[in-house]
Amino acid sequence: MKKYNYATLLLIALIAGCASDSDKQSKFDSELYDGRPVETFSTDAAPLTETEAIKRGDYALRQNNSDLALYEYIRSLEFPDSQYSDKTLYTIGRIHQSRGNYELAERAYLLALEHNPNNVQVLEQLGSNYSKQGKVDEGRSYFLRAINADQLRLSSRLKLDDDASVSEIEALSSDNLSPASAYMGLGILDDVKAQHEVAQAFYKHALRIQPKSSKALMNMGYSHYMSGNYTDATRFTLAALEQEPDNEKALNNLALIYLAKGETQRALNVFMRRMDAPEALNNVGYFLMLQGKPEKAIPYLQQAIDKKTSYYKIANENLERALAEVRAKTPEKAEMMSQ
Template identity: 30%
Template sequence: MKYLLVLFLLTGLLAGCSATRTADLEERAQASDEQMLTMAGHYERAMELEKALIYYLKALENTPDDINLLYQIADLNKRLGKNDFALQMLKRVLVLDPAHSKALTEAGLIFLENKQLTEASTHLLQATVEDQERLGNASSLSRHYVALDNDSPLLAYNGLAVTYDLMGKYEQAREVYALCLQSFPRNPVVLTNFGYSEYLSGNYEAAVQRFREAIDSTPAYKRAWTNLGLVYTRMGRYNKAYQTLNQVMSDAQAYNDLGYFLMLEKRYEEAEHFFERAINLSPRFYEVANANLEDVRQQLALMRDEAEFLSN
């Protein structure tokens, strides 16, 4: 009887030790996750992003369905230039929450960067639909937009408009740009993209106006100056194009870019002139202009050969 009592007490004691140990391990695991996130945050603030990513991934091992953590890892990978891995994380977020506006936007922008226009438009359109429904627009799918607010994902709307431009849907693109400008009238990125959309449609004067608005908003925004130079080149206003490009680049670079724009339009003789001017200003340093000049002269030689062949 005494033996049975002792055995019972030992069994209970062992069971108690086992339970205590399990609870201790669980507590330590939880503390470990918190430590992982703390370390990840520390390295992220220190801009040591690779180290931060390692700790975020360790924390994810115990909480694989943590939407916020998945999105954070996706964002970090995108900042590191690892778009493929970022997209994997964003897809996991969207499986858990198909209406996650930020994930839809970021995934759409990655698809856009990869020139996967169908996937880009699908994700970015869904992000704008979610936002329009948040704003109380019951007919968002019919593209009857309501005005945006400060919580609207401007990147999604702007990205959708860029996608429409790349798909040749210029009217739809301009509609979305105009919507963005209603609430963000001085945004230089939207203004510049709107101007480029007008340029693609052949509306050069309207394009000039949009680029000038972007420059007035943000004088240091180089892309607006460059695109404005492109339009002036297309309009045959070469002096104006040079003066515009020269606002944000050297004389040699301005002449080279002017020549490059003309080369794209197959206006080779005019392009040759400006490449030569770029080289005369910087003959040793400006290797790019030399390479472009060689390309132009090859094209001119081919054209002369073709003309001679046809004349015979």
């Protein structure tokens, strides 16, 4: 039988240890990783459980070390009986999305659904991402799936179809954990299709979940504006501005509503809250043109030019467009205005 001295045994142990560490390292799945080389991490011994790995990832994320967080989260997925893989993959997706790596984010979200097809957060996020990418059908599909998964979570027997009525939307269950963004997303998609009543039912439900959501209030206000209900449009838009007084989009919407109501001076005052007079006058003229009132736009565009001639090339272009539109309607009147 072979005999080994102490030095030889120590060397064998060290080699075995290195091989063991190498094996552990080789198990790391880099498919969802895009940070600095993992060899640079000076971590403690490998995590013994999924929960331990997740806690390490959470700590790294709180320390703004997203590379290490990704590394730990991905290691948590390696445990055979993992219970939180869908939630971890959602977090991995959010990290990639915050970095602008949408391809890896999408991959993580889709893998999460393989573990749990009814993960509401993942479904809602995919709906939002696809909608923003212009993939409207996919976005709508995931928004609907998110709401239906939420109904299952709430033990509701209701299911939302693509052609749901206002009463069916109003009957859905929800709580403060329900996917408000999915309701808003569907509302926006229906507003684009001029189905304003259905859109407003979705916004109403979103506001039931998040009563102070400036985005939901603003979308509700704009939906009423598009349907010609200027009273409610004003009410909801002002409510949105109570939550976010400097929200540029909400201010623009409020000015549009005032112009539609014929309250031009109030619209001008809204614009002047965040810009100088020439730009505000140009905006009034521009939006009046968009509303099919080029003859009313002309005086405001002329004032914008008079106040800042050297700068306001855009006002001159808008004035030419307004005159052309008026000329197309009433040639004689346009000729008098241009003199």
